[in-house]
Amino acid sequence: MKKIVGILGILIFVVIATIVLSDGIFLRPFNLENLIRRTALFGIISIGVGFVIITGGIDLSIGSVICLIGCGLPWLLTVHGWPLPIALFAAVLISLLIGLIHGLLITKLKLQPFVVTLCGLLMYRGVTRGFTGDQTQGFGSEFKGIRSIATAEIPLPFVEGFGVPAPCVFLVVVAVVAGIFLNQTIYGRYLLALGRSEEAARYSGINTDRMVILAYVICSLLAGLGGVLFVMDVNSAQPVDFGNFYELYAIAAAVLGGCSLRGGHGTIVGIVIGTALMQVLRNMITLVDVIPTHIEFAVIGAVILGGVMADELVKLVASRRVASK
Amino acid sequence: MVAAQRELTLKVQGVSKRFPGVLALDDVSLTVGKGEIVAVLGENGAGKSTLMRILAGVQRADSGTVVMGGEEVQISTVEKALDHGIALIHQELNLADNLDVGANIFLGREPRRFGWLIDKEHIRREAVGYLERVGLDVDPNYLVGGLTIGRQQMVEIAKALSIDARVLIMDEPTSSLSQKEADQLFVVIKDLASKGVSIVYISHRLGEVEAMADRVVVLRDGKNAGELKRDDISHENMVKLMVGRDVSQFYPHEPHEAGEVVMSVKGLVTPAHPSQKIDFSLRQGEIVGISGLVGAGRTELLQTLFGVTPALAGEILVDSEVRKITSPIDAIDSGLALVPEDRKQQGLILDMPIRENMSLATLLRDQNKGFLNCSMERNISQKMVEDLNVKTPSDGQIVRLLSGGNQQKVVLGKWLALEPKVLLLDEPTRGIDIGAKAEIYGLMEALAKTGVAILFVSSELEEILGMSDRALVMHEGRLTGELQRSELSEEAVMRLATGQSMEAA
Numbered sequence: 001m002k003k004i005v006g007i008l009g010i011l012i013f014v015v016i017a018t019i020v021l022s023d024g025i026f027l028r029p030f031n032l033e034n035l036i037r038r039t040a041l042f043g044i045i046s047i048g049v050g051f052v053i054i055t056g057g058i059d060l061s062i063g064s065v066i067c068l069i070g071c072g073l074p075w076l077l078t079v080h081g082w083p084l085p086i087a088l089f090a091a092v093l094i095s096l097l098i099g100l101i102h103g104l105l106i107t108k109l110k111l112q113p114f115v116v117t118l119c120g121l122l123m124y125r126g127v128t129r130g131f132t133g134d135q136t137q138g139f140g141s142e143f144k145g146i147r148s149i150a151t152a153e154i155p156l157p158f159v160e161g162f163g164v165p166a167p168c169v170f171l172v173v174v175a176v177v178a179g180i181f182l183n184q185t186i187y188g189r190y191l192l193a194l195g196r197s198e199e200a201a202r203y204s205g206i207n208t209d210r211m212v213i214l215a216y217v218i219c220s221l222l223a224g225l226g227g228v229l230f231v232m233d234v235n236s237a238q239p240v241d242f243g244n245f246y247e248l249y250a251i252a253a254a255v256l257g258g259c260s261l262r263g264g265h266g267t268i269v270g271i272v273i274g275t276a277l278m279q280v281l282r283n284m285i286t287l288v289d290v291i292p293t294h295i296e297f298a299v300i301g302a303v304i305l306g307g308v309m310a311d312e313l314v315k316l317v318a319s320r321r322v323a324s325k
Numbered sequence: 326m327v328a329a330q331r332e333l334t335l336k337v338q339g340v341s342k343r344f345p346g347v348l349a350l351d352d353v354s355l356t357v358g359k360g361e362i363v364a365v366l367g368e369n370g371a372g373k374s375t376l377m378r379i380l381a382g383v384q385r386a387d388s389g390t391v392v393m394g395g396e397e398v399q400i401s402t403v404e405k406a407l408d409h410g411i412a413l414i415h416q417e418l419n420l421a422d423n424l425d426v427g428a429n430i431f432l433g434r435e436p437r438r439f440g441w442l443i444d445k446e447h448i449r450r451e452a453v454g455y456l457e458r459v460g461l462d463v464d465p466n467y468l469v470g471g472l473t474i475g476r477q478q479m480v481e482i483a484k485a486l487s488i489d490a491r492v493l494i495m496d497e498p499t500s501s502l503s504q505k506e507a508d509q510l511f512v513v514i515k516d517l518a519s520k521g522v523s524i525v526y527i528s529h530r531l532g533e534v535e536a537m538a539d540r541v542v543v544l545r546d547g548k549n550a551g552e553l554k555r556d557d558i559s560h561e562n563m564v565k566l567m568v569g570r571d572v573s574q575f576y577p578h579e580p581h582e583a584g585e586v587v588m589s590v591k592g593l594v595t596p597a598h599p600s601q602k603i604d605f606s607l608r609q610g611e612i613v614g615i616s617g618l619v620g621a622g623r624t625e626l627l628q629t630l631f632g633v634t635p636a637l638a639g640e641i642l643v644d645s646e647v648r649k650i651t652s653p654i655d656a657i658d659s660g661l662a663l664v665p666e667d668r669k670q671q672g673l674i675l676d677m678p679i680r681e682n683m684s685l686a687t688l689l690r691d692q693n694k695g696f697l698n699c700s701m702e703r704n705i706s707q708k709m710v711e712d713l714n715v716k717t718p719s720d721g722q723i724v725r726l727l728s729g730g731n732q733q734k735v736v737l738g739k740w741l742a743l744e745p746k747v748l749l750l751d752e753p754t755r756g757i758d759i760g761a762k763a764e765i766y767g768l769m770e771a772l773a774k775t776g777v778a779i780l781f782v783s784s785e786l787e788e789i790l791g792m793s794d795r796a797l798v799m800h801e802g803r804l805t806g807e808l809q810r811s812e813l814s815e816e817a818v819m820r821l822a823t824g825q826s827m828e829a830a
Contacts, residue, residue, distance in 0.1 A: 185695050186688040193685060196674045203633065203671045204685040204739065205657040264676065 003258040003311070004270050010307070011277045018280060022287035029162040033153060035283050037165035041150075041229055043275040044171055045246060046253040047178050048222030050271045051215040053254050054182075054195045056263025057106065057113035059216065061120030062223040062250055065098055066243030068124040069227030074137040074237065084146060088228070095224025096217055098124070103213030121247070129239040138236040150232035167229055171272070174222065179268040191215060196264030252304050253278045258311075277303075331358025333395070334523040335380075335411070335492050340389030342375055347728040347758065349375040350386070351547045355525075357492060362514065362524040364538035366531075368567055368759060368785070372547040373527050377494050380525075381413035382406035394491070410491035414481045416500055422470030427452035429469050430484045455483040459513050475506030482513065486522075493517065494525040499533060500784075501619045504823050511537055529785060531560050532819070543567055546759055560815075564787065568759075576791030577763075577770050580810065583794065584609030586645075587778045588661075588747050590630070593639035597625035598802025602639065605797055605804065607747060607778045612769060614793035615782045617822045622802035623782040624666050627749045630780075631663040632656040643746065657686065660746035664736050664753055666782070668729070672736040675725040679717060680706040682724050682735050687742045709738030714764060730761020737768065748772060750781035754788065766792060786815050800824040 018026045025031060045062055052059045069091045076087040102120060105111045139147060149170075153163025182188035194201035194208045202208045226246075231237045257274025259266035281303060285296045335357040342350040350372045357363045367373045378384045380391065382403040391398055393409045400406045406413075420429050427448040428435075436447040452465035461479040469477060478498060485493050495514075499507040514537065518524055528534055534541060541553040543566035551566045589606035603626060607613060615623045628634045630641060632650040641648050641659075648659040656663070665671035673682055683706040684691075691698045691705075706720045713734040717727060724735055733753065740748065750769075754762045769779055769792060783789050789796050796808045798821035806821040 184697055186692045186697055187695065189681065189685075189688060189697060193674050193677065193681070196676050197670065199671050200674050201685070203631075203653055203663065203665055205653045205689070206685070207652075207654060264674075 004267060004273065006310075007257060007270060007273050007277065007307070011273055011280065014277065014280050014284060018284040018287060021284070021290070025287050026283065031283070031287070032162065033165050035279055037150075037167055037233065038282075039272075039276045039279045040165060040167035040171040041226060041233065042246070042249055042253065042279060043272050044167075044174050044229070045223050045226040046250040046257070046271050046275045047174055047268060048219040048226075049247065049250040050254045050257070050259050050266050050268070051178070051182075051191065052113070052219045053251070053259045053261060054191050054263060054266045055212050055215045056195045056198070056261075057212065057215065058117065058251070058261065059102070059120075059219045059223075060114065060117040060247050061098070061102070061124060062219070062226075062247035063243040063245060064121045064124035064128075064247075065095060065220055065223040066227035066230055066246055067237070067239060068128045069095060069224045070231035070237045070242050071128045071132050071137040071239050073228055073231060074139050075132055077143065078137070078139065084143070091224055091228055092221070095220045095227075098224075099217035099220030100213065102220065103216035106216065107209035107212050125239070132239045134239055136236055136238045137231070139232075140235075143232075147232040147235065150229045167233070170225070170229065174225075175268050175272055178218075182268060187211065187214070192264055194263075249278060250275075252300070256304055256307050331361055333357075334359045334361075334393070335525075336392040337376075337380070338390050338392070340376065340379060340386045340391075342372075342379060342384065342386050347547075349547050350379075353389070353544065353547070353549055355542055357523045357525055358539075359491075359523060360518045360521045362518050362526055362537055362539045364526045364528065364534040364541045365544065366528075366534065366541055366563055366567055367544035367550070368762070371544040371550075371567070371759075373544055374496065375547075376544070377413055377496055377525070377527065380406065380411055380492075380494060382411075383413070407488050407490075410489060411494065412485035412488060412490035412492070413494040414478070414485060414496065414498060416497040418474070418477050418481055420469045420477055420480060422468065425466045425468050426456070426463055426472075426480055427465030429480055430455060430465075430487050432484075434488070451487070452483070455486050456480075458486055458517075459483045460509065460516075473506070475502045475509065478502070478506075478510065479513065482517075486517075490522065492523045492525060494527070496527045497529065498526070499528065499530060507533070531563050532815075534558070534563065535560060541566075568787070576788075577767055578612075578792055579770065581610045581612065581773050581794055583611040584776060587643065589642045591640045591642070593626075593629065593641065594637040595622060595625045595629040595802070596634050596637055597629075598622045599637055601802040601804075603804050605807070607780055609746075609776045609778055610773050612773050612779045612781070612792055612794050614789040614796040615780065615799060616786065616789045616796055616818050617799035619784065620801070621799040621822065623799050624751055625802075626799070627663060627751050627780070627782060628665075630656065631661060631749060633663075657743065657745075661749060662686075662740035662743060662745035662747070663749040664733070664740060664751060666751035666755070668732055668736060668756075673724050673732060676723060678721045678723055679710065679715065679727075679735055680720040683709050683720070683738050683742060686739050690743070705742045706738070709735075709742060713738050713741075713768065728758065728761070730757035730764070733757055733761065733765065737765070741772075745777065747778045747780065750779065752783060753781055754783075754785070786818060789813075789818060790815065798822050 049059050049062060073087055073091050076082040076090065077084065102116050105116045106113050149166055152166040154166060155163045190206050190211050194206060194211055198208050253275040254266065254271050256277055257270035281300055282296060285291050285293055285299055333356055337355040340350055340353045353372065353376060365373050379386045380400065382400045382405050385401060391400055398409045421432065430452050431448050436444040438444045449465050456463065459479045459482045461476060463476065469480060498510060502510065514524055526538060535558055538558060539555055541558050541563060543550040545567060553562055585608060586606050587609050591604055593603040617623050629636050632652045632655050635651040641650055643659045650656045650659060669675060680702060684702040687705060691701045710717065710720050715731050715734045717731065724732055754765055773779055790813050793813065794810055796813055796818060797804055798806050798818055800822055801824065805824060808817055
């Protein structure tokens with residue numbers, strides 16, 4: 001809880017700083033809509049990786065899954081002329097299978113999550129570049145209707161010129177379901193327990209393998225959903241770099257939001273706030289003239305490092321205080 | 326030689342050490358004369374290991390002084406301890422099995438040539454000398470991993486000699502040795518002592534202590550409980566000091582009316598000892614102890630019964646029904662529960678509150694269509710905290726902050742909430758203070774009265790003798806015998822535990 005308050009404080013601080021430093025450009029509806037849309041899209045994939053991180057694992061393949069689904073969907077629709085429902089079903093099925101395979105390899109063959117998903121990162125992008133012939137994929141001027149689930153704005157009553165970006169609906173649904181799952185169901189408790197001590201969880205009669213597999217399936221499914229929404233949003237996906245580094249943004253957001261890579265810790269609210277902070281930082285770098293855009297990674301890296309350092313320092317001080325009592 | 330005439334090598338005074346929730350050492354003193362063999366005794370959790378770790382520089386004392394050869398020394402690190410001539414030989418040996426004997430003796434202090442090349446010839450020459458002193462006839466080039474445990478221990482001692490140790494601390498050195506190896510060790514220890522090396526000897530085997538020690542120092546609940554001079558060392562005196570009262574009062578044992586057979590095991594083969602078959606049965610309301618030396622396969626047997634390491638062959642019957650137990654989930658379904666040996670790794674999730682630990686095994690049973698049943702969870706955990714007398718401000722407390730005894734009660738509570746038919750306990754009182762120990766014995770008794778069958782593994786003979794209606798004894802994976810309460814004696818158990826047959830007994 002304290003962690004969430006801390007990160008929320010940083011978010012508010014960065015927002016105010018950006019408003020001031022950008023001469024108010026930050027508050028223009030166009031900028032806000034964009035920012036919120038990006039936050040919603042990245043929030044979905046960050047929640048996915050959050051589940052994996054809570055089990056003490058990692059998923060590096062998210063960006064490549066986004067590439068595979070994001071390029072594959074328009075490819076099936078426009079190049080092969082598949083009907084939309086079937087193409088969407090294929091996207092879900094493939095994402096699910098990817099997660100299932102990751103989970104099985106990690107639990108049954110006892111491979112390390114880092115290695116399994118690193119190979120996934122390489123393979124899914126390579127496969128996508130293969131079947132698309134490395135050609136840019138998009139919907140052209142078609143599928144405007146379905147694309148509105150990513151591009152539309154939902155008008156607010158009494159507010160002129162600003163609407164809530166449609167992906168927010170997805171984020172809210174995903175976040176609420178994920179939050180209930182993690183905190184109110186026995187399976188969420190199992191995930192938190194096994195993330196802290198898989199052995200103790202197993203000795204308590206929990207089917208830990210099944211829970212870990214479930215976490216990877218959730219992660220890949222949400223990455224797949226992210227892929228669909230991202231490509232509908234931008235309408236143009238280049239297999240060579242679509243979704244590049246997105247797994248790192250997602251992991252960073254989860255870590256900023258209070259997930260520990262050691263496992264067992266994390267909240268959905270924290271992850272969403274962490275995502276928002278990441279996106280506001282990127283936005284700030286673009287809007288504020290004194291910060292050159294090409295040092296974006298350096299700024300984000302420094303903020304994350306500072307965040308985790310502060311967290312550890314707070315813990316250290318707290319444990320000293322307990323010890324000296 | 327009388328202790329008073331010895332030149333004092335080591336003098337420890339007023340050492341205290343506090344861990345979160347427990348005062349492990351409270352103003353403890355210890356003196357060791359030159360060439361003296363001092364046995365330090367105490368129940369698990371009495372503070373022996375903490376004291377030894379402080380002397381060896383693994384942990385730092387909160388207060389107190391250590392004087393070596395008349396000079397006060399600060400032992401802040403293992404290196405400092407070694408510099409002052411204090412060497413600790415751990416229960417689990419600290420050797421690199423992938424290196425040879427000579428390299429292990431000189432690990433971290435390798436003689437060099439040209440400043441950076443290891444001088445292997447020098448190591449070899451020196452190592453031979455140290456190995457001779459401990460009576461170990463192996464080539465220094467032999468890989469340590471290929472030696473028996475007993476011989477590895479000799480390598481550890483040789484290593485200690487090579488740093489010119491004046492005080493050699495041995496923590497349960499015979500716990501994994503055969504009788505023959507142990508006898509050899511005693512010869513070496515006596516020989517070292519006669520050459521002026523002081524020995525601090527920690528053991529639970531009172532017979533050994535009786536035969537070897539010049540003096541016995543007993544710790545209880547982190548305090549000095551008393552000392553025995555050579556002539557006063559007897560089994561009875563030692564136990565009295567350790568327990569602080571008569572043993573018969575400490576163990577609340579009453580004979581139980583054993584009921585129906587609740588579990589029987591037929592031809593069970595554990596992965597740890599695939600050449601041995603195990604048969605036994607367990608009745609309702611019976612407390613059965615499993616004794617044996619370290620490595621006898623006791624823990625492995627419990628883990629196989631509980632499905633952690635599924636059996637290779639054989640049958641487990643619960644209520645006369647064959648149960649296929651290949652995971653803890655199956656075991657729980659069959660009415661079994663296991664309080665594992667490694668409380669912190671296997672028994673508890675240390676960073677979760679008491680309540681969430683207590684409910685971990687019952688969540689599935691008490692679920693509300695997949696959702697947590699929070700009120701049920703709270704009720705059970707609060708009832709368990711009360712019933713088991715867990716000392717904590719609330720059941721929201723993080724388990725890590727509890728003392729060992731209270732942690733163990735949480736593990737027990739987790740399983741009692743499931744109302745098992747058979748309760749498997751692996752070293753249920755290891756590392757917990759004497760008060761909590763008595764409470765756990767009381768609980769075992771109370772549970773047995775309600776008809777739960779209890780099978781417990783213990784390395785403490787006193788506990789086996791004090792608590793069992795019946796004892797099973799294991800040796801190298803084999804069940805070497807079964808002793809009824811009337812037949813139970815330290816000698817009878819040890820004979821079976823070292824692999825001798827009942828007939829010889």
